[in-house]
Amino acid sequence: MYNMLYFAYGSLVNRDKLLEISPSASPVGAARIENHALCFTGRSKTWGGGTATIGLAPTRDLWGGLYEIDPAGRAEIERAGKHDGYVWAFTAVLDASGARVKAGLLVKVSDFERTEPSAIYLQVLTAGWLQWGLDPEAILQDIAPTI
Numbered sequence: 001m002y003n004m005l006y007f008a009y010g011s012l013v014n015r016d017k018l019l020e021i022s023p024s025a026s027p028v029g030a031a032r033i034e035n036h037a038l039c040f041t042g043r044s045k046t047w048g049g050g051t052a053t054i055g056l057a058p059t060r061d062l063w064g065g066l067y068e069i070d071p072a073g074r075a076e077i078e079r080a081g082k083h084d085g086y087v088w089a090f091t092a093v094l095d096a097s098g099a100r101v102k103a104g105l106l107v108k109v110s111d112f113e114r115t116e117p118s119a120i121y122l123q124v125l126t127a128g129w130l131q132w133g134l135d136p137e138a139i140l141q142d143i144a145p146t147i
Contacts, residue, residue: 005103006077007031007093009038009064010052011121014128021080022073029096030132031066031103037144038062042111044084050115051084052125053108055144063139065132066095066103077106085110 005028012018018025037057040050054062069077078088086106093103117125126136 003068003070004074005093005101006067006069006074007033007064007091007103007105008067008128009054009062009105011047011124011128012077012080013065013132014124015065015131017124017128018067018077021076022067022069024070025073026068028066028068030063030134031093031095031101032061032063033091033093033105034061036060036062037142038139039114039144040117041108041114042085043115044121046084047118047121049118049121051108051117051121053086053112054105057142057144060142060144061094062144063129063132063134064105065128066093066101074104081106084108 035058036054037060039053039055041053044051085108087109088104089107090104092100095101129136
């Protein structure tokens with residue numbers, strides 16, 4: 001196995017949260033996926049409300065953090081996401097320079113009912129976005145119309 005890029009847009013956009021489960025992860029920079037935006041769905045036992053997933057949103061961008069992770073980190077991230085219905089997907093993201101790079105991300109494959117996130121979950125996301133120099137208000141105002 002080899003190192004890979006991981007695009008985080010949910011709770012693991014927060015570097016402290018990611019480093020708790022993958023201490024060897026290295027932050028690369030802010031990144032975005034074109035024509036997608038954030039959605040909150042399901043009811044997480046961990047967070048007590050909806051959790052982030054990716055939704056189609058033409059002309060919008062989903063912002064998050066890009067990390068380099070090793071195979072052990074990949075396994076830990078996968079394990080952390082499984083209990084809320086997330087699986088790996090791979091796509092092109094635009095890094096801070098605008099270059100297209102291939103990255104893995106976790107996407108939700110079940111429990112698509114729109115649900116408000118809990119206050120603590122939003123605090124974790126907001127802290128994470130600020131760590132990457134992103135604008136939390138802009139991200140939260142740009143929720144995807146569809147999953």
